[in-house]
Amino acid sequence: MEDVKSETILSGIYKPTFLVDTAKASVNISRMVSRANMADAVLRPHFKTHQLHRVGELFKTFGVQRIAVSSVSMAEYFADGGWSDIMIAFPVNIREIDRINALAKRVTLGILVSAEGVSPQLAAKLQSSVRMYIEVDVGANRTGFLPDAVEQIAKAIAQAEKNPWIKFSGFVAHAGHTYQTPNTQQVSEIHRQGMNSLNRLKEQFQRQHPEIVVSWGDTPSCTLADDFFGAEELRPGNFVYFDVMQWQLGACAMEDIAVAVATPVVAVYPKRNDLVVYGGAVHLSKESVLCNKGRPHFGMMVLLNENGSWELPSSPCFVRRITQEHGVIALPNDFANRFSVGDLVGILPVHSCLAADLLRNYTVFLH
Numbered sequence: 001m002e003d004v005k006s007e008t009i010l011s012g013i014y015k016p017t018f019l020v021d022t023a024k025a026s027v028n029i030s031r032m033v034s035r036a037n038m039a040d041a042v043l044r045p046h047f048k049t050h051q052l053h054r055v056g057e058l059f060k061t062f063g064v065q066r067i068a069v070s071s072v073s074m075a076e077y078f079a080d081g082g083w084s085d086i087m088i089a090f091p092v093n094i095r096e097i098d099r100i101n102a103l104a105k106r107v108t109l110g111i112l113v114s115a116e117g118v119s120p121q122l123a124a125k126l127q128s129s130v131r132m133y134i135e136v137d138v139g140a141n142r143t144g145f146l147p148d149a150v151e152q153i154a155k156a157i158a159q160a161e162k163n164p165w166i167k168f169s170g171f172v173a174h175a176g177h178t179y180q181t182p183n184t185q186q187v188s189e190i191h192r193q194g195m196n197s198l199n200r201l202k203e204q205f206q207r208q209h210p211e212i213v214v215s216w217g218d219t220p221s222c223t224l225a226d227d228f229f230g231a232e233e234l235r236p237g238n239f240v241y242f243d244v245m246q247w248q249l250g251a252c253a254m255e256d257i258a259v260a261v262a263t264p265v266v267a268v269y270p271k272r273n274d275l276v277v278y279g280g281a282v283h284l285s286k287e288s289v290l291c292n293k294g295r296p297h298f299g300m301m302v303l304l305n306e307n308g309s310w311e312l313p314s315s316p317c318f319v320r321r322i323t324q325e326h327g328v329i330a331l332p333n334d335f336a337n338r339f340s341v342g343d344l345v346g347i348l349p350v351h352s353c354l355a356a357d358l359l360r361n362y363t364v365f366l367h
Contacts, residue, residue, distance in 0.1 A: 005239060009308035009364065010262075010344055016283040017262045017345065018359035019308055020050075021366045026058055026195050028363045032222065032239050033062045035271060043204035044068050046089060046217060046237025049353045051360055053081045055240065062137060068217065068235045072096045072103065079107050085302030086110070089172065091135065091143050098124045104165075114143040115154055121158035121290060122166060126330050131169035132160050133215065136201065138194035140176040141236050147197035157205070168205075169212035174235070178220040184250045191221035195229035206314040243352035244300055252304075260302055260310050260346035261355055263327060270336040275301075275329040281322050281349055285354035291318050298322045299347040301329050308366045310346045318360070319347060 009019075025093040029045075034042070036043035044060060048070040048303030056078060068089040069075045075086045076099070087110035092100070103109055105128050113119055121131070121227070134153055137144035145153050160166045175194050178187045198214045206212060216228070217235025223246075228234065240260045242252040288296040297318035302310035321328040327347065339345070347356035356363075 003338055007279075009366065010304060010306055011249050013262050013264075013344060013364070015264065016279045016358060016359060016362065019260045019262055019310075019366060020055070020363060020364040021258045021309070022055075023367075024256065025055065026061075028239050028242065028256060028258060029058055029062050029064075029185070030235060032078070032234075035222065036234050039231070039234070040230050041228055042233045043068060044087060044215065044217075044233050044235050045240065046070070046235050047078060047239040048074065048357075050356055051077075051126070052363065053078075054365060056081055056083070057272050058240075060352065066233075070180065072099050075103055075107075075109070079103060084108060087131075087133070087215075087235075088112065089174070092122065094118070094121050094125070097122075100130070100201065101126065101128045103208050110162075110169065113156055113160065115145070116156060119156045122160055122226040123163040126165050128167050130167070132166050133170050133172040134156075134201075136171050136173045136198060138173045138175055138197055139173065139190060142174075142176060144173065147201060150201070153201070154205075157209075168209050168212065170215060170232075171201050172215045172235075172361075173217070173321055175216075175218045175221055180246060180247070181220070182250065184220075184224050187220045187224050187249070187251075188226075191216075191225050192227075195231060196310075199230060219246060220249055220251045230315075237354055240354070241352040241356065243288075243355075244348050245351045249288055254312070257348055257352075257354065259352050260304075260348055261299070261359065262304060262308075262344050262346055265341055265343040265345060267337055268339050268341060269338050270334075273333060273336055274333045275317075275331055275336060275339055275345070277327045277329060277345060278325060278345070279327040282324055283355065284319070284322065284327065284347060284349055284359055285351060285358060286322060287351040287354055290349050291316070295320070298327070299349050302346040302348055304344050304346045308364070 091114035131208035135144035213232035215233035220239040263277035267276035301317035
């Protein structure tokens with residue numbers, strides 16, 4: 001990870017490298033902070049997207065004080081960076097209870113109970129103060145209690161609170177299924193239905209627990225919603241970078257995408273209009289979306305300027321095939337002759353969270 005002077009950026013790249021445009025990322029952060037303020041909600045951004053102190057510092061400049069992460073180790077990393085209010089927005093892993101206890105002595109720590117059978121183990125093993133949130137499955141069918149499982153939720157809360165170190169603090173949901181919707185209207189409907197479910201649960205438990213909150217998080221709905229239905233906390237993460245998936249969904253403009261993967265050209269095949277780059281599944285992931293012709297692709301090619309910025313070519317070019325190290329980019333007719341082995345081209349990732357994780361140790365920040 002390094003900051004590089006703009007005039008030397010391309011000359012110093014020799015392998016797949018994650019380029020972060022900090023100016024674009026700052027604009028994205030500023031917009032989300034404004035949206036949270038207008039909703040009278042606290043922004044608790046999910047740092048699993050970037051996982052870097054350098055980007056975390058950008059959030060601090062906008063007054064962000066609370067964060068979410070996806071693992072105990074990530075929470076430890078950001079605690080070392082001075083963050084003191086951290087939610088581990090992932091089902092609590094009982095096998096890490098010793099590290100959780102140690103971390104809870106250092107920071108205000110939030111943990112998630114996402115299924116039956118977890119609370120009794122927490123009650124027996126937690127020895128430090130934590131805020132416990134109930135995760136609710138609002139339709140993603142991944143983890144969480146169903147919204148109508150009121151008896152099971154009440155039981156989980158009661159079991160946990162047998163331990164005085166545990167404070168039930170509210171309900172958490174991540175509407176991950178918004179990423180698979182075909183249009184922004186469905187994103188809004190998922191958001192409305194999910195928040196209605198959370199608010200009903202809050203009403204049922206608020207008399208006994210008057211300080212509980214509703215915490216909602218996914219980038220599509222947090223970016224597109226006009227109404228947050230009283231959510232006290234917003235936890236989007238991807239918005240800091242955005243990506244091709246968010247652009248195709250309509251959650252961002254192409255110019256909002258703040259990251260690209262610089263990839264060396266290793267082979268050019270003009271007869272078949274293919275460009276092969278050193279940039280495969282271990283750099284971009286194998287996440288795919290459909291292009292405008294209905295075919296799957298693994299990223300969009302951009303042309304890199306000497307200062308590391310990028311621009312779209314005159315015709316869309318997609319990563320059509322991908323293996324562990326190879327990326328095969330399909331080009332328009334006669335376009336391959338513009339490239340030579342040793343050139344660098346950029347790839348806008350389909351899912352920036354995965355590319356950022358894969359290339360965490362090969363990240364360059366653009367000024």
